[in-house]
Amino acid sequence: MKKTIYYILLSLFFISTSFAFPAAEDGDCPEGFAPLLNGEDLRGWMGMTSISPYEMDKMTDEELLAKTRADWLETKDHWWMEDGVLMNDGHGAFLTTEKKYGDIELLIEYKTVAMADSGVYLRTTPQVQIWDYTEEGGKWESGADKGSGGLWNNSPGSPGKDPLVLADRPFGEWNSLRIIQVGERTTVYLNDELVVNHARMENYWNRDLPLRRTGHIQLQTHGGEIAWRNIYVREIGWTEAREILAEKSDAGYKKIFNGQDLEGWKGPLDNYTVEDGTVLCKPDHGGTIYYDEMLTDFKVRLEFKLPPAGNNGLAIRYPGEGDTAYVGMTELQIIDNSAPEYIGRLDARQYHGSVYGMIAAKKGYQYPVGVWNFEEVTVKGSRIKVELNGTVILDGDVKDVTDFMHDRPHPGKDRTSGYFGFAGHNDPVRYRNVYLKKLDD
Numbered sequence: 257m258k259k260t261i262y263y264i265l266l267s268l269f270f271i272s273t274s275f276a277f278p279a280a281e282d283g284d285c286p287e288g289f290a291p292l293l294n295g296e297d298l299r300g301w302m303g304m305t306s307i308s309p310y311e312m313d314k315m316t317d318e319e320l321l322a323k324t325r326a327d328w329l330e331t332k333d334h335w336w337m338e339d340g341v342l343m344n345d346g347h348g349a350f351l352t353t354e355k356k357y358g359d360i361e362l363l364i365e366y367k368t369v370a371m372a373d374s375g376v377y378l379r380t381t382p383q384v385q386i387w388d389y390t391e392e393g394g395k396w397e398s399g400a401d402k403g404s405g406g407l408w409n410n411s412p413g414s415p416g417k418d419p420l421v422l423a424d425r426p427f428g429e430w431n432s433l434r435i436i437q438v439g440e441r442t443t444v445y446l447n448d449e450l451v452v453n454h455a456r457m458e459n460y461w462n463r464d465l466p467l468r469r470t471g472h473i474q475l476q477t478h479g480g481e482i483a484w485r486n487i488y489v490r491e492i493g494w495t496e497a498r499e500i501l502a503e504k505s506d507a508g509y510k511k512i513f514n515g516q517d518l519e520g521w522k523g524p525l526d527n528y529t530v531e532d533g534t535v536l537c538k539p540d541h542g543g544t545i546y547y548d549e550m551l552t553d554f555k556v557r558l559e560f561k562l563p564p565a566g567n568n569g570l571a572i573r574y575p576g577e578g579d580t581a582y583v584g585m586t587e588l589q590i591i592d593n594s595a596p597e598y599i600g601r602l603d604a605r606q607y608h609g610s611v612y613g614m615i616a617a618k619k620g621y622q623y624p625v626g627v628w629n630f631e632e633v634t635v636k637g638s639r640i641k642v643e644l645n646g647t648v649i650l651d652g653d654v655k656d657v658t659d660f661m662h663d664r665p666h667p668g669k670d671r672t673s674g675y676f677g678f679a680g681h682n683d684p685v686r687y688r689n690v691y692l693k694k695l696d697d
Contacts, residue, residue, distance in 0.1 A: 289363065289488035292353060292473070295340040303331025303349035308461040309380045309471060334477065342475075342484040350377065350474040358470040359492035359646075362435040365485050370427055372480025375408070378437055379471030382409045382460050384444055384452075386431075386482070389424045405433065405444045405451035409460045416442065416455025423449035430485070438497045439621070439646020440467040441504065454504040456648065466618050466647045494623050498559060498630040501646050502689070505557055505632065509691035512547045512676075522548045522576070523677065534561075534688045537568070537680040544571050544580050546677025553695035556676055557632040561686045564625050565595035568685035569612065572635055573674030580679050581612040583668040586654065587679045588612070588633060588642060593619050603661045609642040609649045613661035614669065617642060617650040628688075636695060638670070 285291045292300060304327050312320065327349040334348025344351070357379070366386060368374065371393055375383035385408035387393065387400050399408065403422035410417040423446040425431050434445040437457070444452035459467045475484060492500070515533035518525050523545035529538050551573070560568075573585035581587035589610045592598065604610070609617030609631075621644045623629050634641040638655040641648060654669045678687060 284486070285488055286363065286490075289361075289490045292487040292489055293337075293342055293485070295337065297337055298332070298335060298351070300354055301335075301351050302354050303327035303329075303335075304352040304380075304472070304474065305330070305349045309468060310461055340485065342487075344475070344477055344482050344484075346372065346477055346480045346482070348477050350476050352380075352475075353473045356380075356470040356472055357489065357491065359438045359497050360435075360473075361490040361492060362433070362437075362473065363486065363488045364433045364435075365430050365487075366433070366482055367430045368427065368482040369480055372482055373478040374480065374482050375476040375478070376433065376435070377472070377474035377476060378435070378442070378457065379468050380474065381457065381467060381471060383407070383476060384433065384435060384442075386476075388427075388480075389422060403446070403451070404431070405446035407442060407444075407452060407455060407457050410455070410458045411463070414455070414458070416452045416457070419444075419446065419451035420453065421449050421451060423447045423451055432486075436492075436500070438492060438500050439643075440648065441501065441646040443504075466621065466649060469620055469647075494627050497645065498628060501630045501632075502557070505691075506555065506693060509555075509557065509693045511690065512549075512692045513687070513690040515688065518545065520548055521545050521677075522675075527680065528678075534686040535678070535690075536684045536686045537682060539684065540682050542680035542682045544574060544677050544679045546571055546574050546576065546675035547692065548675070549692075550673055551635075551676055551692075551694065552673045553636045554676065555632065555634045555693045555695060556691065557630070558690040559628045559630055559688050560590055561628045562590070562592045562622075562625050563684055565592050565597055566625075566683045566685045567591045567681045568683060569679035569681070570633065571675065571677035571679045572633075572640065573668070573671045574677055574679075575668070575671070575674050580668075580677070582664070582666050584674055585635070585669055585671045586611045586614065586640070586666070588640070589617070590685055592625055593622055594625060605661050609644055611640055611650065611652060611654060611657075613664065614654060614657045614666060615640075615650060615652040618647075619649075621645055621647045621649055634695075 331349045374386040377383050385406050386404045389403045402418045403424045406419040407416040436443040440456040441454050442457040524543035527541035527543050568590040569587035571580040574580040591608045593608045604616035605613050632643045639653045642650040
């Protein structure tokens with residue numbers, strides 16, 4: 257309720273300052289994209305001094321509105337349109353889209369000067385780096401020699417922090433960025449050169465949490481003049497997001513469910529059915545079916561679709577009989593986190609993606625019920641990682657677990673081998689496009 261009131265007040269403020277109307281149509285806008293600049297003024301944008309979105313979450317409506325007003329007063333003194341080009345003198349609050357975005361493709365052209373340092377924030381989080389790549393710029397010790405386009409605020413040595421190639425053009429020339437972000441997975445092209453390849457963008461504000469589901473696009477000010485033009489955004493839908501994640505997935509997977517029958521699988525197969533290329537439990541049936549290949553370390557990727565309140569699970573290192581949540585290494589939850597009968601009533605270690613009863617996954621990254629989700633699971637030694645729709649929601653080690661739900665022990669958690677399968681719980685949860693990659697070959 258608080259944020260609803262805030263946005264009503266904010267809208268009234270925007271109207272009174274006449275800059276938050278949608279950007280005008282641009283005849284050069286690529287098909288499927290929306291222009292973020294109208295060539296005349298700053299409508300559609302606001303100012304925001306650098307602040308953690310978690311701090312903003314704690315603010316009252318009055319505090320948020322006061323900050324917005326103060327930031328705008330600072331912004332309009334340092335940002336302006338000149339002959340259809342957005343200009344910034346290197347100072348002031350960051351120019352920030354009024355709208356929040358999730359999965360997107362973003363096109364931007366920029367031109368900067370020697371000694372400049374800037375960037376593009378995604379989901380209100382730093383950043384795709386822009387800076388002076390020359391030795392004279394004085395920031396080679398920080399990685400400027402590698403060029404712009406990297407996810408500079410990622411941890412040292414992590415994928416994406418440093419661009420793959422130096423692709424900056426000389427000062428005075430326009431540079432073009434193409435950014436594709438699905439979940440945390442971020443790909444960046446600078447001047448048509450691939451500089452970041454499907455790397456996770458870390459949550460700078462709290463590295464223990466995944467990147468937020470949505471946030472503002474921001475243009476950073478950092479002491480050097482910079483010009484911007486041709487800024488366009490395209491929101492990526494669920495189907496395309498799954499296609500991108502599947503396309504960018506590792507090589508070496510093999511398909512283990514053929515979409516026609518359960519050839520190669522064992523267990524109570526009569527309790528399951530195959531329909532339209534998917535496998536699911538029959539009504540009021542369940543039990544664990546498993547792919548008939550003993551595994552140690554492996555990755556699996558698949559798509560699943562939940563019915564309302566749907567409940568199922570992934571059997572990890574299952575011995576072939578018994579309750580995999582306890583006798584196997586674990587059962588990874590596949591469950592509708594949005595169901596009213598579950599919200600607030602389950603142990604945190606029972607929600608989707610959790611190592612059942614042992615390690616809780618982060619919530620908030622499922623697609624709506626009835627939409628296919630993309631999930632990738634990595635099992636290596638005693639560690640399990642779950643990536644849902646491009647965002648890592650769990651990365652934990654079962655050997656460190658000493659606190660169990662209901663104090664019930666999990667004797668199978670230290671298993672080093674077993675089968676992969678589906679732990680059905682009577683609900684028609686659907687699976688398709690199931691692929692396996694062994695990591696111990």
